[in-house]
Amino acid sequence: MIGLAKGFSYTLKNLTRKKVTYDYPNEPLPLPDRFRGIQKFYPEKCIVCNQCSNICPTDCIQLTGKKHPDPSKKGKIIDTYDINFEICILCDLCTEVCPTEAIIMTNNFELAEYSRDQLFKDLVWLDENDEHIRRVNKP
Amino acid sequence: MVQELLASPPGLMNFAIFFLLAAILLMVILGFVTYAILAERKVMGFMQLRHGPNQVGGRWGLLQTVADVLKLLIKEDTIPKLADRPLFILAPVIAFAPAFLVLAVIPFTDKLQFADIGVGLLYYIAISGISTVGVVTGGWASNNKYALLGGMRAAAQMISYEIPLVMSLLGVILLSGSLNLNDIVSAQSHGWFIIKQPIAFIIFIIASIAELNRTPFDLPEAESELVAGFHVEYSGFRWAFFMLSEYVYLFAMAALTTVLFLGGWGALPFLGFIPGAVWFSLKFSLIVFILIWVRVTLPRLRADQLMEFGWKVLLPAALANIFLTAILKELF
Numbered sequence: 001m002i003g004l005a006k007g008f009s010y011t012l013k014n015l016t017r018k019k020v021t022y023d024y025p026n027e028p029l030p031l032p033d034r035f036r037g038i039q040k041f042y043p044e045k046c047i048v049c050n051q052c053s054n055i056c057p058t059d060c061i062q063l064t065g066k067k068h069p070d071p072s073k074k075g076k077i078i079d080t081y082d083i084n085f086e087i088c089i090l091c092d093l094c095t096e097v098c099p100t101e102a103i104i105m106t107n108n109f110e111l112a113e114y115s116r117d118q119l120f121k122d123l124v125w126l127d128e129n130d131e132h133i134r135r136v137n138k139p
Numbered sequence: 140m141v142q143e144l145l146a147s148p149p150g151l152m153n154f155a156i157f158f159l160l161a162a163i164l165l166m167v168i169l170g171f172v173t174y175a176i177l178a179e180r181k182v183m184g185f186m187q188l189r190h191g192p193n194q195v196g197g198r199w200g201l202l203q204t205v206a207d208v209l210k211l212l213i214k215e216d217t218i219p220k221l222a223d224r225p226l227f228i229l230a231p232v233i234a235f236a237p238a239f240l241v242l243a244v245i246p247f248t249d250k251l252q253f254a255d256i257g258v259g260l261l262y263y264i265a266i267s268g269i270s271t272v273g274v275v276t277g278g279w280a281s282n283n284k285y286a287l288l289g290g291m292r293a294a295a296q297m298i299s300y301e302i303p304l305v306m307s308l309l310g311v312i313l314l315s316g317s318l319n320l321n322d323i324v325s326a327q328s329h330g331w332f333i334i335k336q337p338i339a340f341i342i343f344i345i346a347s348i349a350e351l352n353r354t355p356f357d358l359p360e361a362e363s364e365l366v367a368g369f370h371v372e373y374s375g376f377r378w379a380f381f382m383l384s385e386y387v388y389l390f391a392m393a394a395l396t397t398v399l400f401l402g403g404w405g406a407l408p409f410l411g412f413i414p415g416a417v418w419f420s421l422k423f424s425l426i427v428f429i430l431i432w433v434r435v436t437l438p439r440l441r442a443d444q445l446m447e448f449g450w451k452v453l454l455p456a457a458l459a460n461i462f463l464t465a466i467l468k469e470l471f
Contacts, residue, residue: 004437011186011436020188 031107033135036090038108039083040133041126045102046078052094052103060084061094081123085111095137107132145255160253164242172386173204179431186435214375219282222372226280231373231380234273237266238387245394246320248404248415259320260312263395264305267350270384271297274359277381278369289368292442293352293359299449300349300356306457307342310464311399324403333400338460340400342453347392348433349449352385355437358445393426401426 022029031037048065061083065076095103106129113119121129147153177192177200184191196202218227244259246252256262271294278290312318314335315326323332333340349356360368370381397403401422404415440448 007436008432011432014186014188015182017188019185019190021190 028107028132031132035105035107035109035134036092037106037132038085038090038111038121038129039095039126040104040106040129041081041123042102042104043078043081043123043127045100046081047100047102048076048078049099051097051099055093055097057091057093058087058089060086060088078123081126083121083126085119085121086116095134101137104137105134106130107134157253164253165239168239168242168387168390169383171390172383173208175386175389175427176204176207177201178427179434182428182431183435186432208379211379212376216375216377217372219372221282223280223282226276227372228377230273230277230280231377231384232273233276234270235380235384235387237269237273238384238391241266241391242387242394244320245391246324246398246403247394247419249321251416252321255321256319258318260308260318260323260399263320263391264301264308267388267391268297268301270388273384274369277373281369281372283372285366286369286371289359289361289366289371292361293369296352296356296358296445296449297350299446300346300453303342303449303453303457304346304350306454307339307346307460308399309457309461310336310339313461313464313468320398320403324398324405327402327405331400331402331405336400336460336464338456338463342457342460343396343400344429346449346453347396348430349445351388351392351430353389353430354434355440356445357439358442361439389427389430393423393430396426397422 048063050063053059053061053063061081063081064079066079068075068077090105092105095101095105108129108131111119144153144156180203181191181200192200192203194200194203195206218224241263243253244256244262246255274293274297275290278286278288278293281287311323311332314332315323317323317326352359358368360370370378373381397419403422404419406413406415406418
C-alpha cells in the first residue's frame with residue numbers, strides 16, 4: 001500500500017517537473033565543439049595544396065585550381081571543390097591536414113535528401129554552409 | 140423540461156424531439172471523447188516528463204485527435220476472408236450501442252437528464268454487461284486465435300469484475316433505499332457517499348477500471364502480449380468504433396461515479412450559488428483525471444493475479460462492506 005502511494009505521488013510530482021525532451025527540428029541540438037559535421041569551406045583561404053584530397057580515406061573530395069588572376073602573385077587559387085557526401089565518412093582528416101584552415105567541421109549533420117545527386121555538394125554550397133562552425137580547430 | 144416530456148403521450152413530435160436531443164448528446168459525447176483522448180495523452184506525457192501532442196492544431200495539439208480519427212475514417216475497410224462476415228460487422232455495433240444507451244439514465248443536473256427510470260442503476264449495470272458480448276463476438280468473428288484469446292480474456296475479466304462492482308454498490312443502495320439515480324443524488328445532500336462508504340468507493344473505482352479495460356487491467360488489449368487482443372483484425376472505422384465505445388464508457392463510468400459517490404450536481408456547503416452543471420463537470424473531470432493518473436502509474440497485472448484479485452480480495456471486501464453497512468444502518 002505504501003508502495004502504491006509512493007508511485008502515485010511520484011507521478012503527480014512529475015506533472016510540474018522540467019521536461020527532458022528537446023524541441024529538436026525547431027532548435028538545433030546542443031552539440032560539443034568537437035562534433036564532426038558537414039564541412040564549411042573558405043575558398044579565399046585555400047592554396048590548392050591537394051592535401052585534403054590526398055588524405056581522404058574514401059576519396060570523396062575532388063578539387064581543381066587555376067592560376068592566380070593577379071600575375072604578380074605566385075601560386076594558385078581554387079576553381080572547383082566538391083565533396084561527395086554519399087561516401088564521405090566525416091572522419092575529420094581533411095580539416096586536420098589543411099595548412100590554412102580552409103576547411104572546417106561544423107555541427108550540421110542533416111544530410112537527408114530526396115535524390116542521391118543532391119548529396120554531391122559543390123564549392124558554393126560548402127561556402128554557404130556557415131552556421132555552427134567549429135570554434136577551435138586544433139588536431 | 141425533460142420531466143414534462145417524459146410524462147407526455149407518445150407521438151411523432153415527441154419522437155423527433157427525443158431523437159434530436161439524443162443526437163445533441165451524441166455530439167457532446169464525441170466532443171468529450173476527442174478531448175478526453177487528448178487530455179489523456181497530455182497528462183501521460185507530462186507525467187512521463189515529455190510534452191505529448193504539440194504539433195497538430197497549435198502548441199496544445201488541439202486537433203491531434205481529429206486528425207487521428209480522420210485518418211481512421213479514410214482507411215481501407217478490411218474484413219478477413221475467412222471471418223464470419225455478418226458477426227464481424229455487427230460486433231462494433233454491439234460494443235458501442237450499450238455504451239451510449241447507459242447515458243440515458245445519468246442525471247447530469249436536476250433538469251438535464253434523458254430518462255428517469257425507477258431502477259436506473261440496475262438498468263445501467265444490466266445494459267453495460269451487453270458490451271462484453273460485443274467484445275467476444277468481435278474476437279470470435281475475426282477467426283484469429285489471438286483475437287479469440289483476447290476476447291475470452293476480456294469476457295472472463297469483465298464478468299468477474301462486474302460482480303464486485305455491483306456488490307460494492309449495494310452499500311450505496313442500502314443507505315439511499317433506492318435504485319433511482321435521482322433519489323441517490325438527493326440522499327447525498329447531507330454527506331456524500333464517498334465519506335459514508337469509503338470501502339465501497341475504493342472497490343467501485345478498482346472494479347470500474349477493470350470494467351473499462353484500462354491499465355492496470357488492460358489484459359484484453361495488452362499491446363505487448365496479445366498483439367492487440369480482440370480487435371487485431373479490425374481497422375479503420377470499425378476499430379474506431381471499439382475505441383469510441385471504450386471512451387464513451389469512460390464518460391459513463393466517470394459520470395456514474397460522480398452521481399453515486401460524489402453527490403452528482405450537489406454543491407459543497409456555502410457554495411450553492413455555483414450552478415449544478417459546473418459542480419457536476421468539476422467532479423466528473425476529477426474522476427477522469429484519477430482514471431488517467433492510475434493508468435500512468437500502475438503496470439499491467441498478470442492474468443492469474445487479475446482473477447485472484449477480483450474473486451479473493453474485491454468480492455469478499457465488497458460483501459463485508461454490505462454487512463458492515465447493514466449493521467451500521469441498524470444501529471444508527
